Amino acid sequence: xxxxxxxxxxxxxxxISTAINTRAQSSxxxxxxxxxxxxxxxxxxxxxxxxxxxxxxEVPYLxxxxxxxxxxxxxxxxxxxxxxxxxxxxxxxxxxxxxxKVKSWGIYSSWPRLVAAHGLIGVSMDADGSRIQDxxxxxxxxxxxxxxxxxxxxxxLGLYAASANVTGTNEYxxxxxxxxxxxxxxxxxxxxxxxxxxxxxxxxxxxxxSDAPRMGPQLTGLWQRVVESRTPWTLLFAxxxxxxxxxxxxxxDARHIVQQSIAFWKSHLEPVSQPPWPKSTAREIVAASYxxxxxxxxxxxxxxxxxxxxxxxxxxxxxxxLQRLSRFDxxxxxxxxxxxxxxxxxxxxxxxxxxxxxENKYDEAAQFFNQAISAGLQESFVYTQLAYMQLRGxxxxxxxxxxxxxxxxxxxxxxxxxxYYNLACGHAKLGQKEKALDALANAVNEGFNNRSTYETDPxxxxxxxxxxFKEILTRLRP
Numbered sequence: 001x002x003x004x005x006x007x008x009x010x011x012x013x014x015x016i017s018t019a020i021n022t023r024a025q026s027s028x029x030x031x032x033x034x035x036x037x038x039x040x041x042x043x044x045x046x047x048x049x050x051x052x053x054x055x056x057x058e059v060p061y062l063x064x065x066x067x068x069x070x071x072x073x074x075x076x077x078x079x080x081x082x083x084x085x086x087x088x089x090x091x092x093x094x095x096x097x098x099x100x101k102v103k104s105w106g107i108y109s110s111w112p113r114l115v116a117a118h119g120l121i122g123v124s125m126d127a128d129g130s131r132i133q134d135x136x137x138x139x140x141x142x143x144x145x146x147x148x149x150x151x152x153x154x155x156x157l158g159l160y161a162a163s164a165n166v167t168g169t170n171e172y173x174x175x176x177x178x179x180x181x182x183x184x185x186x187x188x189x190x191x192x193x194x195x196x197x198x199x200x201x202x203x204x205x206x207x208x209x210s211d212a213p214r215m216g217p218q219l220t221g222l223w224q225r226v227v228e229s230r231t232p233w234t235l236l237f238a239x240x241x242x243x244x245x246x247x248x249x250x251x252x253d254a255r256h257i258v259q260q261s262i263a264f265w266k267s268h269l270e271p272v273s274q275p276p277w278p279k280s281t282a283r284e285i286v287a288a289s290y291x292x293x294x295x296x297x298x299x300x301x302x303x304x305x306x307x308x309x310x311x312x313x314x315x316x317x318x319x320x321x322l323q324r325l326s327r328f329d330x331x332x333x334x335x336x337x338x339x340x341x342x343x344x345x346x347x348x349x350x351x352x353x354x355x356x357x358x359e360n361k362y363d364e365a366a367q368f369f370n371q372a373i374s375a376g377l378q379e380s381f382v383y384t385q386l387a388y389m390q391l392r393g394x395x396x397x398x399x400x401x402x403x404x405x406x407x408x409x410x411x412x413x414x415x416x417x418x419x420y421y422n423l424a425c426g427h428a429k430l431g432q433k434e435k436a437l438d439a440l441a442n443a444v445n446e447g448f449n450n451r452s453t454y455e456t457d458p459x460x461x462x463x464x465x466x467x468x469f470k471e472i473l474t475r476l477r478p
Contacts, residue, residue, distance in 0.1 A: 042110030093168025095129020166190020417448030
């Protein structure tokens with residue numbers, strides 16, 4: 001908890017110091033803003049169209065006994081009467097100083113203008129620091145329900161939140177009150193959200209290099225959280241960039257990131273052109289196959305085969321899907337049907353080998369792989385399948401020879417480490433210690449370096465007293 005508070009505190013410093021300085025000066029007559037005042041700088045990217053953008057200033061979005069809060073709305077020059085377009089809200093989740101509204105800062109007046117020059121509507125906002133969440137709810141309620149009067153499609157809203165604004169924005173997005181009309185969020189150099197990640201909201205999360213060291217283990221674990229929760233996040237590391245780089249880094253690297261952000265909003269907010277072709281069940285089947293959605297694929301193939309009973313490829317795919325679902329007898333019958341419809345014998349033998357391997361019938365699997373190889377399927381991957389079955393079946397010499405054959409033919413980088421490790425196990429079973437140690441060294445060199453496996457695999461027990469084995473262990477991560 002201490003590290004999270006520290007990160008938030010650091011990210012707030014720049015904004016708070018600016019606000020304090022502004023308040024200190026508010027009792028005196030306004031002075032020309034110094035170029036060293038951070039809030040004077042706008043976004044580092046510009047296009048000719050920004051000069052033609054139309055601005056509706058001080059449009060009230062929340063009025064009550066505590067006062068009136070407003071938005072500035074930046075619209076594309078080519079907007080037609082009655083037309084509605086998506087909008088991007090530039091979030092104010094910190095509140096305004098008495099004489100320095102956030103939406104008047106350079107970055108918050110130039111960004112929405114830039115977005116409007118690219119065909120969307122930009123919105124910047126007032127906020128009352130004593131009721132930030134009310135303000136955020138209010139602005140999205142206004143845009144959803146009354147935005148049409150200003151050309152805004154209230155069902156297609158995006159947002160930009162930067163620095164300290166990210167914390168309050170994340171709180172809002174994670175609440176039950178968050179607008180369902182928010183379709184895309186770009187979070188610039190802010191803290192990592194601590195709560196659950198929303199699976200329905202595309203997020204572009206941008207980390208400035210200067211911020212990364214102080215973001216701690218939360219940043220390191222973010223990608224794992226994204227994968228585990230299956231959320232549509234895009235993580236972008238702004239290499240070489242400082243905090244607030246979109247305002248301060250006047251270079252093309254920063255401009256490229258701004259371009260990516262605009263493209264991100266447009267991709268998720270603008271309607272996608274639909275293709276001229278009809279939906280295809282065949283394409284859906286292939287997608288399910290590549291996505292390892294085996295049950296879905298099997299279900300689709302059941303319907304497909306009613307209309308296409310002689311599709312040999314369909315039966316082959318059905319067999320593979322049933323095998324992965326451990327429905328082995330059905331898988332075997334599907335492969336037989338595929339063979340009767342003309343699928344090459346070597347392909348059937350290879351798939352039958354994988355089927356028998358899944359059933360732990362090692363000798364039968366090896367026999368099928370050998371038949372596939374004899375029929376011309378002489379590929380390194382097939383030899384590794386054969387080799388592993390031979391070792392599991394106790395045919396160690398044959399397994400060693402098959403692994404050596406596979407390695408001599410050339411395996412992909414990710415497969416070589418495993419092959420060398422299994423080759424070492426084969427040599428160890430044959431009592432060939434030096435060859436086993438040579439293969440283990442190669443396994444480590446090829447990236448197979450899980451130390452626990454080396455220390456606990458009973459096959460390697462004859463090697464553990466060897467000096468070379470102990471030296472190999474020192475090269476492995478704990």
